[in-house]
Amino acid sequence: xxxxxxxxxxxxxxxxxxxxxxxxxxxxxxxxxxxxxxxxxxxxxxxxxxxxxxxxxxxxxxxxxxxxxxxxxxxxxxxxxxxxxxxxxxxxxxxxxxxxxxxxxxxxxxxxxxxxxxxxxxxxxxxxxxxxxxxxxxxxxxxxxxxxxxxxxxxxxxxxxxxxxxxxxxxxxxxxxxxxxxxxxxxxxxxxxxxxxxxxxxxxxxxxxxxxxxxxxxxxxxxxxxxxxxxxxxxxxxxxxxxxxxxxxxxxxxxxxxxxxxxxxxxxxxxxxxxxxxxxxxxxxxxxxxxxxxxxxxxxxxxxxxxxxxxxxxxxxxxxxxxxxxxxxxxxxxxxxxxxxxxxxxxxxxxxxxxxxxxxxxxxxxxxxxxxxxx
Numbered sequence: 166x167x168x169x170x171x172x173x174x175x176x177x178x179x180x181x182x183x184x185x186x187x188x189x190x191x192x193x194x195x196x197x198x199x200x201x202x203x204x205x206x207x208x209x210x211x212x213x214x215x216x217x218x219x220x221x222x223x224x225x226x227x228x229x230x231x232x233x234x235x236x237x238x239x240x241x242x243x244x245x246x247x248x249x250x251x252x253x254x255x256x257x258x259x260x261x262x263x264x265x266x267x268x269x270x271x272x273x274x275x276x277x278x279x280x281x282x283x284x285x286x287x288x289x290x291x292x293x294x295x296x297x298x299x300x301x302x303x304x305x306x307x308x309x310x311x312x313x314x315x316x317x318x319x320x321x322x323x324x325x326x327x328x329x330x331x332x333x334x335x336x337x338x339x340x341x342x343x344x345x346x347x348x349x350x351x352x353x354x355x356x357x358x359x360x361x362x363x364x365x366x367x368x369x370x371x372x373x374x375x376x377x378x379x380x381x382x383x384x385x386x387x388x389x390x391x392x393x394x395x396x397x398x399x400x401x402x403x404x405x406x407x408x409x410x411x412x413x414x415x416x417x418x419x420x421x422x423x424x425x426x427x428x429x430x431x432x433x434x435x436x437x438x439x440x441x442x443x444x445x446x447x448x449x450x451x452x453x454x455x456x457x458x459x460x461x462x463x464x465x466x467x468x469x470x471x472x473x474x475x476x477x478x479x480x481x482x483x484x485x486x487x488x489x490x491x492x493x494x495x496x497x498x499x500x501x502x503x504x505x506x507x508x509x510x511x512x513x514x515x516x517x518x519x520x521x522x523x524x525x526x527x528x529x530x531x532x533x534x535x536x537x538x539x540x
Contacts, residue, residue, distance in 0.1 A: 171218035174193075175215065176193070186219070186222050186223065187223065190223075282359060283405050283406075283409050284402050286415060287402045287403060288415050289414065291304065291386075291419065292419045293418065298388070299455040299481060300456075302385075306381070306382045308382060309377070309379050310377075310402065310404075311404045312378050314369055314370035314376050316368075318408075320407055320408055321363050321370060321372040321373055322363045322366060323366060323367050324367075326363075326364070328361035329364065331362050334360065338352065339351065339352060340352075382414075384396070384416065386418070387484060388484070391428070391481075392419060392428075393417065393418065396416040397413055401414035428481060431481040431491075432481070432492075433490070433492045435492070435494055436494075438498075439464060439468075439498060444469075444498040446466055448464045449462065452492070462494055464496065468498070472495070475493050476492040476494065478490075478491065479491060
């Protein structure tokens with residue numbers, strides 16, 4: 166056994182804390198491991214010495230004995246050395262497991278097993294009207310899903326029995342094989358990643374711990390939802406395998422076409438035809454909103470087709486917020502197609518009084534055309 170000072174081997178000060186010692190060990194163990202040095206005998210000896218030093222200094226009692234008596238503390242039956250009851254590492258995969266690898270056991274293994282057993286997420290496409298999107302709505306959904314098996318309580322094992330730790334992966338759900346420098350992992354073929362096997366499965370669910378069924382859910386659709394809005398209901402998805410956590414339910418909202426309004430964000434758009442006389446003389450129109458109130462919109466005299474008029478606060482509510490968007494009315498001036506004799510007579514009289522100044526855009530356009538012709 167080497168007599169080199171453990172602190173010198175790990176290249177740390179004698180008063181170094183546990184974190185510093187662990188960090189130094191990780192670095193040196195990776196550098197000196199035989200797999201990274203082509204099986205070099207010197208590297209192998211240094212690797213063992215580093216493991217021996219770390220095995221001693223990471224243990225408070227062993228470290229205290231070493232600080233007081235040095236190597237002599239472990240010569241008479243002591244077990245501080247590598248390979249003599251210590252916790253050194255025999256392979257490069259062990260270093261991965263211990264350094265990067267608390268993820269291979271403890272909370273990491275539990276998280277992986279939990280993900281393997283977790284129930285699937287479900288998707289439900291829901292179509293509602295724009296009016297329901299404005300006011301919000303209680304909807305009843307019927308969903309094909311899975312629920313925990315009652316006879317076995319979701320465990321998957323027959324009543325009076327229980328699952329056993331998988332003998333191939335020892336409950337890890339993964340099996341590993343070392344290939345030179347690399348460690349390859351794959352799902353355990355015996356337990357399929359669960360970490361447990363069932364010798365006597367439940368007759369009802371056949372060991373799955375869950376059964377197919379159809380559930381009815383009442384869901385509140387909040388005001389302001391838009392096309393593509395996703396609503397997540399935690400734990401309302403499929404039941405997990407053998408008592409695993411439930412998945413989630415995602416509701417995707419789709420809006421049915423509205424006969425009048427089109428929506429862009431919180432803004433409502435509507436095209437409103439007005440008569441040629443209202444457009445020329447001005448007036449007032451009444452537009453019903455999705456809140457069932459009547460909004461008075463003033464039409465200024467001489468308005469042109471395509472002009473937009475805005476009604477503040479008459480649009481869609483802000484989802485999970487306060488306030489509303491606006492309503493935008495686009496004016497379409499409608500030319501009359503059915504005239505009485507008297508109406509035609511009045512329009513003829515109007516035409517006789519026209520000078521061209523009444524419609525400046527038209528006058529400008531034809532002046533430009535005349536200029537082209539003259540050119």
